[in-house]
Amino acid sequence: MEYKLNNFHYNVPEQDLLDDIKRVAAKLNKMALTSREYDEVGKYNSGTIHRRLGSWNKALEKAGLEAALSLNIPDKDLFENIERVWISLGRQPTHREMKPPLSKFSTYPYGRRFGTFRKGLIAFVEFIKSNDDNNLAMQNVESEKIPSEIIQDNEPVYRHKTKRLPSERLKVQVLMRDGNKCRLCGITVTGENIHFDHIHPWSKGGETVLENIQVLCETHNLAKGNLTYDS
Structure with a gap:
């Protein structure tokens, strides 16, 4: 031996x-x-x-x-990770796309938490559809003293009930409704070419709510400016 x-x-x-x-x-x-x-x-x-x-x-x-x-990641963090991936892709992510650098987490913690990644997506959709307070622009005391419409340089100034920029949750809601296609030309958009546009312009009193936000490509978003187009 x-x-x-x-x-x-x-x-x-x-x-x-x-x-x-x-x-x-x-x-x-x-x-x-x-x-x-x-x-x-x-x-x-x-x-x-x-x-x-x-x-x-x-x-x-x-x-x-x-x-x-990672098995102890809060549900909120798991859902917000899907939000970021969904917005980046402009559509629902696949099992294979849930990996770095696009995704912070793989499908593993979703499977451990919800049973399968598919069930995790179902839970995520319910999370997205729940009431979203992130876009509520609570007015402070001083803003409450401002009239609803002030004439300045012949242009009305509106006091909004929502923030101008859509929240991450609202962006996903819009993408779930519109897909990753420009509402004006139908081109598929992804990444930085995805623009979230106010159908009724913010400068004209349009609010940042699901019914007033649409997906546009960069070209049409820049061309539209503060105009109102019929989609």
């Missing part, structure tokens, strides 16, 4: 440890990796990684993966 000591990998470069974590995550097709899952197919030992990088979660974060603590 040959007696041989195991290699404890004390001097392995940190980047090699991180690269192997990424390799295992890719092999298992997972964004959230447990130490037990790593030990089954990893080149090194999770205990070694823990000692070298401070903790298993820190190692996952450095490797660009999700830490186990």
Whole structure:
């Protein structure tokens, strides 16, 4: 019998440890990796990684993966993450699109929280459809003293009940209704080319509510200005 000591990998470069974590995550097709899952197919030992990088979660974060603590993410944070992804894409995100850098979280915490990612989307839609107070512009005492309409340079100044910029939730509501198509030309828009326009202009008293917001492409939003078009 040959007696041989195991290699404890004390001097392995940190980047090699991180690269192997990424390799295992890719092999298992997972964004959230447990130490037990790593030990089954990893080149090194999770205990070694823990000692070298401070903790298993820190190692996952450095490797660009999700830490186990992601299971305790509040529902609000999970929903707001879908909001950002939905707005960026201009449509409902798919299972494969829920990954960095587009998404802060993968579908893993949604599946753990709601059963499946699909059920998480259903819960998200209910969240979006709930009453949204983010756009309410509560008037302070001084603004209450201002008349509803003031004539200044022959232009009326309106006192609005809502904020000018739509909230993230309202943007998603508009995208769910309009899709990612410009209401004037029908072109598909994504990312920075998605513009949220007041159908009845804000400068003419239009409020920031679902019925008065539409999706436009950059070209038509800039061309429209403060005009009112029939959509």
